[in-house]
Amino acid sequence: MELLDLTALQLGEAIRRGETTIPAATQAALDRVAAENPQNNAYITVLGQQAMERAERLQAALTPDSPPLYGVPMGLKDNLCTRDIPTTCASKILGGFTPPYSATAAERLEEAGAVLLGKLNMDEFAMGSTSETSCFGPVKNPRDLERVPGGSSGGAAAAVAAGMGWYALGSDTGGSIRQPASYCGVTGMKPTYGAVSRYGLIAYASSLDQIGPLARDARDCAAILDQIAGADRHDATSVAGPYGNVLASLDGDLRGVRVGLPQECFGQGLDEAVERAVRAFAKALEARGATVEEFSLPIMDYAVPTYYILACAEASSNLARFDGVKYGWRAEGYEDLTDLYNKTRTQGFGWEAKRRILLGTFVLSSGYFDAYYKKALQVKAVIAAAYRAAFERFDLLLTPVAPTAAPRLGESLSDPLKMYLSDIYTVPVNLAGLPGVSVPCGADEAGLPIGAQLIGPAMGDAMVLKAADAYQREVRA
Template identity: 70%
Template sequence: MGLCELTALELGAALRQGQVSPAEVLEAAKARIRSCQSENNAFITVTADQAAPASASSPLSGVPMALKDNICTKGVMTSCASKILGGFQPPYDATVAERLRQAGAVCLGKLNMDEFAMGSTSETSFYGPVRNPWDLSRAPGGSSGGAAAAVAAGEVWYAIGSDTGGSIRQPAAYCGVTGMKPTYGTVSRYGLIAYASSLDQMGPIARSATDCAAVLDIIQGQDKRDGTSLAGDYGRLLEGLTGDVRGLRVGLPAECFGDGLDPEVKDAVLAVAGVLKSRGAVVEECSLPVMDYVVPAYYIIACAEASSNLSRFDGVKYGWRAEGYEDLTDLYRKTRTEGFGSEVKRRILLGTFVLSTGYYDAYYKKALQVKALIKQAYDEAFQRYDLLLTPIAPTTAPKLGESLRDPLKMYLSDIYTVPLNLAGLPGISVPCGFDSRGLPIGAQLIGPPLGDRAVLNAAHGFQLETDYHKRHPREYPLRQPGADISPQEGTGTEGVI
């Protein structure tokens, strides 16, 4: 087995035992990036030549990883895949980046994404679309598509993404890897460039549930710089993973298995229920009647918060500035017109509309009321069940360009993932099969607030019985080590190997 096919924990163990040297690992990662970058466009900035050797002792010390490009890194371009932030180099590290560095992580760069995390396919990036390693004609999902594609292609052993409405879990499903959205507040958002502050949460994308647990053990914990981070002892997730699910009560919401769900996806997700049942779990059908309202409530709230959060990007303080303006108002207008892409503009306009006088009560206030009802419905479900099992998306990865031609269809594809962000719940995407075209399928396990360990343990139990998370896109184009990587025209990519 090659180094790129090991899990993050397996590679960490090999490094500690001296079976491979840090230099060999770094060279393998650099060669893989050289082979894959021009095909999948997973990275915006590659910093492998600047990667510092590991100086800490942790299960993942010395294991190469990368960060989504909306996570601040001191002195390294953080663009949110947008023209308006091209060249911006933060003067500080995000808490997540800081904690990973202290644990001995080796960061290889910043990963491509939908612009400002607004999208479900990673096609809205100023630096060009990310492509799915399983089929380069298809999208990898979004908005953390670069993270999922890089892990699937073996360019890094794990990555940190952000999840506002499924942006970790959905690309993980499309790319055949494991992605975890933790309970809101367990991972500090300090240094995450905000899309929708009440919904955003960072988490890991890796090969396995055990890898995700190991990463969360490093990045979780209260942070005095983030007022929404939770106090309490909710760490040590890895040591609690046994895979034992005997007596676990698992609910299957009927509303998540009806019309609109691809039959192949449905069968694969129900097979997860069968595996858990064979290991001793109790699986029952249940009902979540609020599912009809989750997408409209989510997009109203998310766009309203985006309208407020993105008002700071005006060409004055940092980032890109338009030329030829007449006065301050003209500077704002031209910078934002030229600096933002069409999907970001669409969501800013929608958010500004629902917050405007005369419409605030009709839309935004009502959406907040629906959000409370959604949380109540999940709370009631968790009085009967320990976990819920649903699909991640109605279909497997779409063709590039399909979703951009029909934004409403793209929004509706988030139906199974957005409730967790509205209710602040933990959820994980686990690979559970392939469709007839060979594209990965993902299943979602959902837990109550702070039920992260139960979610990870059930996912681990499933992965003990299956090998979907060990599959690789073996026909993925692999160039010879040492081949040049040329940044795309206009990308501003720095530090490319």
């Protein structure tokens, strides 16, 4: 049995059956990390001995009734707070910061017997689509080390793709789970806004951020979601929702399921290979009993500017607390308080973070607030309404995740506007607060993975995973 080829659920079962042990699985993953991390830079922090000690303890407490993911080694994106383990957001400004508490999602996985291997690289403060803005250096795509893994959860996607852990938690504000999942050929899911508590997720854009799983397949994602979703008294925006039993609902049967294809997602700028792969994906859904129909969703064109105004506005406020006073890194040689702020923030933040802080500060400024921020909030409501209307006709929407497969390292950073525009298919989902899953669906001519995105109505997380799972059953069959 090649442990690293198993899904998380398969590994959990093998552990429960005694076919392998938690320490053996943990050691196998750590060996893979030791071999691959110097190349792909997926992990910022690796918990070698700590992970092995936890594996031993879990093994000792194993019972035949242990939960499905008990003992399965995994990683967390480094914007999820972990008690007594450094949490950096891939930023110099959080240097030396060790949280005194853990994110709710991390805690819930720990309770379910997860073995934490380490903290995963990302774009600084989750700002970016390539995982190149990390102060720890860029993450590289394990499928092609010349390529980016996508972002901002690039380390999470790369780790799962390279067998450096069976699954990971990432965060998705405008596509940050789905797009890297697509570039690296893994399954990644952004749940409905509020489905997973954001407590302990270092905020980028609070009204859009959502924690979600990256894993080998839709079934793993469902098992993880079952573990982490549900109301949390520490997050006022979290909801109870119909969660906890999603895995059991994946039956592969899509009869009567109506799937809508927004025409706007299949037009200009879309790579031919991607279009082909997504249309083939639609055929596979039909084979499972779904009906597929094209329709028009013109409001999508406003999503990218709306997203960047709202996300940057919130980010400018969320990132203001990193001032060198309380925790993290502080510049040296300051003369007074203002100088301490200026030097710390000038030297502590990277370019992309600074660009977004400045943009956000501008759109909230007196005199500009109405024209930008307020208008964007109104457009957000219109977009959400358009999606609600679409879900009166359809159970699911199907789109590409990104216009192309993974670009080369360095290509996107030189043209941020182009990078922002490549978020076109993913950002409307965050603006509308909907669940979306990125499912690997083939490769382009260069052999780079392509992803299809399934979008569901609010609280329709089980539906998107059910369709993703049905597709994966269909292509395996």
